[in-house]
Amino acid sequence: AQKVTQAQTEISVVEKEDVTLDCVYETRDTTYYLFWYKQPPSGELVFLIRRNSFDEQNEISGRYSWNFQKSTSSFNFTITASQVVDSAVYFCALSGWEYGNKLVFGAGTILRVKS
Amino acid sequence: DTGVSQNPRHKITKRGQNVTFRCDPISEHNRLYWYRQTLGQGPEFLTYFQNEAQLEKSRLLSDRFSAERPKGSFSTLEIQRTEQGDSAMYLCASSSGGPDTQYFGPGTRLTVL
Numbered sequence: 001a002q003k004v005t006q007a008q009t010e011i012s013v014v015e016k017e018d019v020t021l022d023c024v025y026e027t028r029d030t031t032y033y034l035f036w037y038k039q040p041p042s043g044e045l046v047f048l049i050r051r052n053s054f055d056e057q058n059e060i061s062g063r064y065s066w067n068f069q070k071s072t073s074s075f076n077f078t079i080t081a082s083q084v085v086d087s088a089v090y091f092c093a094l095s096g097w098e099y100g101n102k103l104v105f106g107a108g109t110i111l112r113v114k115s
Numbered sequence: 116d117t118g119v120s121q122n123p124r125h126k127i128t129k130r131g132q133n134v135t136f137r138c139d140p141i142s143e144h145n146r147l148y149w150y151r152q153t154l155g156q157g158p159e160f161l162t163y164f165q166n167e168a169q170l171e172k173s174r175l176l177s178d179r180f181s182a183e184r185p186k187g188s189f190s191t192l193e194i195q196r197t198e199q200g201d202s203a204m205y206l207c208a209s210s211s212g213g214p215d216t217q218y219f220g221p222g223t224r225l226t227v228l
Contacts, residue, residue, distance in 0.1 A: 004157075033214045043204065045158070045219035052214070091157050100171050101214050102148065105157030 002027045004094050006106035013082050014114050021077045021090050021109045029053070029096030034068065034075045035103065039089040051075065082113045117141070119220035121207050127226045128197055135193045136223045140209030147190050148217060149182060151175065152204040161205075164190060165212070197227045 003026040013019045025034065036048040049059065051068050059066045063080045079086055089110050093103040120139045128134050140147045145166050150158035161180070162172045166187035176182075179197075184190040194201055204224050208217035 031214075035216070037219070042221070043224070044221045045206065045208075047216055047218060050216050093157070095214060097214070100163070101146075102160040102163060102171070103150075103158070103208075103217060104160070107155070108157050 002029075002032075002094050002096060002099055002104045004092050004104055004106035006092055006109050008109045009107070010110040010112070012112040012114065015084060016081050018078060018080050019082050019111065019113075021079075021092075021111070023075045023077065023092030023106060025073050025075065025092070025094045027094060027096050029098045032094060032096035033101075035093040035095070036066065036075075036077050037091045037093060037105075039091060039108070041088070045091070048077075079111075082111075084113050084115050087111055087113045119207055119209050119218055121205075121220040121223050123223060124221060125224050125226075127228065129228050130199060131196055133193065133195045134197060134225065135191055136205055136207075136225075137189060137191050138207030138209075138220060139189045140207070141218060144209035144211055144218075145187065146210045146212050146215075146217075147184055148208040148210070149190070149192055150206040150208065152206055152222070153202075158206050161192075194225075197225075199227045201225060202227045 005024045032053045038046045065078045067076045089108045091108045093105045148163040149161040152158040164184040179195045182192045204222045206222045208219045210217045
């Protein structure tokens with residue numbers, strides 16, 4: 001079975017602080033994909049990043065960075081110098097060939113950035 | 116390129132009524148997915164289409180739920196004899212296929228009184 005765990009239910013930070021959102025996954029697939037989505041108060045899920053299981057290179061996009069470690073089955077997301085606009089619910093998700101490429105989501109982490 | 120659109124955005128209905136939601140995917144995306152999200156939870160998979168063929172249905176999709184994608188374009192999700200437990204956000208996503216990224220619409224929030 002596939003499973004995604006986001007142990008942090010809610011995180012509060014002050015603007016300009018760095019924050020890391022944790023994601024741990026379980027799968028029997030050898031080929032799988034990991035995603036992060038952002039859900040602002042408006043409700044629409046916004047795609048942030050997709051990684052495949054064969055690419056463990058970390059990625060940086062502006063203030064966002066992602067750390068994929070296959071050895072610990074983790075795919076953590078760091079926001080540097082957080083801003084109020086980063087306040088949202090962040091979901092980590094997993095898909096794999098064995099399960100028809102449907103997304104399995106974690107429960108999400110609520111991020112509150114205070115000014 | 117326009118994104119995924121869903122209508123209506125909000126629906127309030129009384130228990131026992133039927134409701135139908137529509138999803139228009141990104142043009143040329145041949146896969147279309149439906150998910151359901153309840154408060155404080157991540158979205159859960161309901162069903163998906165490859166073109167007009169419905170390839171998988173979750174156990175969450177009871178007999179009261181039916182989905183169609185005629186001609187492989189837009190899709191509809193119908194819930195018959197709604198129950199209060201059906202209250203949720205219904206999300207639609209589309210992709211080019213396989214493991215490609217799924218892009219989500221704004222969702223339809225259903226409230227069953």
